[in-house]
Amino acid sequence: MSERPSVQEANELPVDELALRLLRFFARLDEEDPSIARRGIGNKGVWVTEREDRTLALSASRRAVEAWDWLVHHGLVAPRQDATSPFSEPGYITPRGHAVLADEQGLATMRAEERLDVDLHPLLEHRIRRQFLLGEYELAAFAAMREVEIRVRQLGQFPDDLVGGPLMRAAFSAREDVPGPLTDTAQVGSEQQATSDLFAGAIGVFKNPSSHRQVSFDAATTASEIVFLADLLLRMLDGVERRLEGS
Numbered sequence: 001m002s003e004r005p006s007v008q009e010a011n012e013l014p015v016d017e018l019a020l021r022l023l024r025f026f027a028r029l030d031e032e033d034p035s036i037a038r039r040g041i042g043n044k045g046v047w048v049t050e051r052e053d054r055t056l057a058l059s060a061s062r063r064a065v066e067a068w069d070w071l072v073h074h075g076l077v078a079p080r081q082d083a084t085s086p087f088s089e090p091g092y093i094t095p096r097g098h099a100v101l102a103d104e105q106g107l108a109t110m111r112a113e114e115r116l117d118v119d120l121h122p123l124l125e126h127r128i129r130r131q132f133l134l135g136e137y138e139l140a141a142f143a144a145m146r147e148v149e150i151r152v153r154q155l156g157q158f159p160d161d162l163v164g165g166p167l168m169r170a171a172f173s174a175r176e177d178v179p180g181p182l183t184d185t186a187q188v189g190s191e192q193q194a195t196s197d198l199f200a201g202a203i204g205v206f207k208n209p210s211s212h213r214q215v216s217f218d219a220a221t222t223a224s225e226i227v228f229l230a231d232l233l234l235r236m237l238d239g240v241e242r243r244l245e246g247s
Contacts (some may be wrong), residue, residue, distance in 0.1 A: 005091035007047050010060035020100070020107055023076055027101055036077075036091055038068045038217055045077045075111065076100060105220065112220035116227060121234040128227060137183055137223035144230035145207030151237050152199065156181045157242070164207070167198045172196035182240050195236075 005013065005021045013021065017140040026036050040046070042065035047057040076097035093101075100106035116132055119125075124144055129139040149167065153160070156171040173180035174192035182191050206226050 007056050007060045010047065010063045011056060012065075015066050016072050016107060016110075018063060019070040019074075019076075019242070022064065022067050023071060023093065023097055023101060026077070029096075036093075038065055038072075041065070041068055069095070099199050109220040112224040115224050120227070121231045121238075123151070123234055124227065125230055128230075132220075132223065132227065135220075137220055141206060141223045141226040144227045145203060148199070148233045148237070149203060149207060151234060152182065155237060165204045168200035168203055171194060172199055182237075182244075184240070184243065199233060202233060204228075205214060 004025045005018060009021065010018060022041065029036055042061050044054075044058050044061040047060040047064070050052060068077070072079075072091070075094055077091045078094050100110060105111055113133060116129055120129060124147060128140050128144050128147075131143065149163065152158075152167060152171050153162070156167075158167060158170065162170060169180075171180045171182040172192070172195050173183060174189055174196055176189070179185050179192070180196070184195070185192075187195070208228070218239045
C-alpha cells in the first residue's frame with residue numbers, strides 16, 4: 001500500500017506504523033517532491049478535503065509531523081546535503097529506509113534492533129550485537145549461546161570434549177552426594193535442579209541444533225530474545241564466579 005494514509009489512519013495509527021506508511025508513500029514520489037519534507041507533510045491543507053472535518057485534518061497534520069520526526073530520528077529519512085534543517089527542509093529516503101521497506105518484517109526488525117540497544121554482557125556486547133545488526137540472526141543467536149557454554153566450561157574447569165547438555169548437567173548437578181562444581185548447595189534441591197534444567201534446556205534448544213544442522217532464526221525478534229536469554233545466563237554465571245571466589 002503506497003497511498004498516503006487517510007485522515008482517520010493518521011489520527012489512529014501508532015506513530016511508528018504511521019511513519020512506515022508515510023515512508024511507503026514517499027517511496028513512490030520523486031525525491032524533489034515537496035511532500036517529502038516535514039513542512040510539506042505537516043501542511044494542514046494536504047489533509048483537508050471537503051468531506052473531512054478541519055479539526056481532524058489539523059490533528060492528522062500534527063501526527064504526520066510526529067511521524068516525520070520518527071523517520072528522521074531512526075535514520076530512514078535524511079535531509080539533502082544543501083538542507084539547513086533536518087526537519088523542515090526536503091529530504092530523501094536513506095539506504096536504511098529502503099532496506100526497511102524491502103523487508104516484509106521491517107518494523108519488527110527495527111523494534112528487535114532497538115531492544116538490543118542496551119548494555120549487554122561484555123562477552124556479547126561487541127561481536128554479537130554487530131552480527132545482529134548485520135542481519136546475521138542465526139549466527140548471533142548461536143554465538144551468544146556458545147559464549148554461555150564456553151563460560152561454564154571455564155568456570156567448572158571441564159575438558160573441551162564435554163559439550164552441550166551433558167556439560168550443563170555436570171556443571172550444575174543437583175546430586176546431594178556429588179554436586180556439580182557450579183551448583184549452589186545453599187539452594188534447596190528443587191532450585192538446584194531447576195538451575196540445571198534452565199542451562200541444559202537453553203543450550204539444548206538454542207545452541208545444540210545450530211551446531212549440527214542449519215537452523216533458521218531469521219526472525220529478528222526471536223533471535224533478540226535468544227541473545228537476551230544468553231545475557232541472563234552469563235550474568236548468572238558472573239554470580240556463580242563471585243560465589244566461588246568467596247568460598
